[in-house]
Amino acid sequence: MRSIRTATLLACSALALAACATPTSPNVEQARAAVAEARANPDVVSYARPELSAAEEALARSERALSEEGEVEEADSLAYVATRRAATATELAAARADIEAVQGAGEARERAIRQTLEQRLAELQTERTDRGLVVNMEGDVLFPVDQARLSPGGLREVDRLAAALRDFPEAHAIIEGHTDSTGSDSYNLDLSERRAEAVRTELIAAGIDPSRLAARGLGEDYPKAPNDTAAGRQENRRVDVIVQEGGA
Template sequence: MKLPITLSLVGLLSLQACATARPPDELLQARAAMQRAQQGPASRYALVDLHTAQQSLASAEQAYASSPRSPEVRDLSYVALRRAELAGVRGETAEAVARQSELDAQRQQAVAQNLVNTQAALATARAEQSQTREQLERERLARADAERRANAAMESLRRVAAVREEQRGTVITLSGEVLFASGESVLLPIAQQRLDEVAAALQAQGSRHLVVEGHTDARGNPADNERLSLARAHAVRNYLVTRGIDASTITAVGAGASRPVADNTTAEGRANNRRVEIVVSPSNETRNATAPTEHPPVASR
């Protein structure tokens, strides 16, 4: 008889122990939610909500301590759970708002920096444009000045020599009578004065290739005429070099009587055929001049 009573008491005590050992799910969830909230951004951004949730949880715990099985425990735990979740959500919301403010500030900073960079680039571009414009203006003025000097030099040249334009370039013709004694390839003193003016005019033209051509009339031996014409061409070339013309830009050619410009049967025609022509190339291209050939003048015309 005593045994059933003892077993019943043990059973009741076990049930009581089980009943008090496990809190209701709502309270367990509320405790977990509170822990999550405390470890999240709510601890920084939602302290008031966190405090309210803690108070709610404390009320639930108090109710559980005084009457574990009462329906009040479940309701208060439920409210504590929601308030802990609310604190967590509000903490995350405030964190997102703070992040947005930070990003907006970064954006404004970037926009300001971009503006500064753009203004700097614009200023640089304007400065470069101004420099380019000034450079172009200087070049234009230099070209105009060079052209003016070349024209002036050419006008000056026309007073001492015949000047004409041909496809091969500007041809300056100097009479052989003025430059050399008959049959000689040594420049006369008067020729040097003329060639000084020619040299000045050629220098004003800038760096151009020159061909100095010697020509004779048709009298005498053609081979002698060719040697004489070449010697005279060299004499003129060498003199021009002494007056500052770059030697590498001048070629001396002896044409002999092969390219007359007048009738060789008359004295006047032959006089015109005895000449030296300086051909100024139309472009700025320069070619290596042929080395002067060391042929002593043999013909005397």
């Protein structure tokens, strides 16, 4: 009898230790609640299904980072993205339901969507040019040095851009990667291509139709500032996103 009790205690202790070893995160719990709330909203299901799916995907990535990899910081960053995307889905669903309810909403809808696009992009570093609205995204914010994997801060920036593109489904975007002149021409071209494609991939994960997006790397050929100073090189390491109101 004593041996049975001892075995039971040991098993319970092992389970307790395993539970303690499993990372937890209030941010992931908050994201779960936000996504569940959006999923339960019938307007979201009807009017913002792609955005809801993007929120669910970000939450799944966050949960995997936490439970399988023990990466709390990455899980928290992805949880932030999931929470934001759930909120965006809810906001867009309400706006789209209102637009549908307006009689003769053709021109009014276009004006409302165009205004929303301008307002969304105004939160980013944007200028209007002959090519369209150009969003300048600083490369050192988007990526670690010499890498093409988006940083947590980069994920947030790209998600803000995705929110604007979701509000204006007629718009297309050309994503252009740029580097400074440090390194060889071939290395810089390859890095710029991979960074542009990384931004495109994340926009698709955020619910943007791939047919609306084009990505290309331009290497060091189009600097915004001289490359002979650190400040100039930093300005040249960037990703420009040209948002066009018609086709790309």
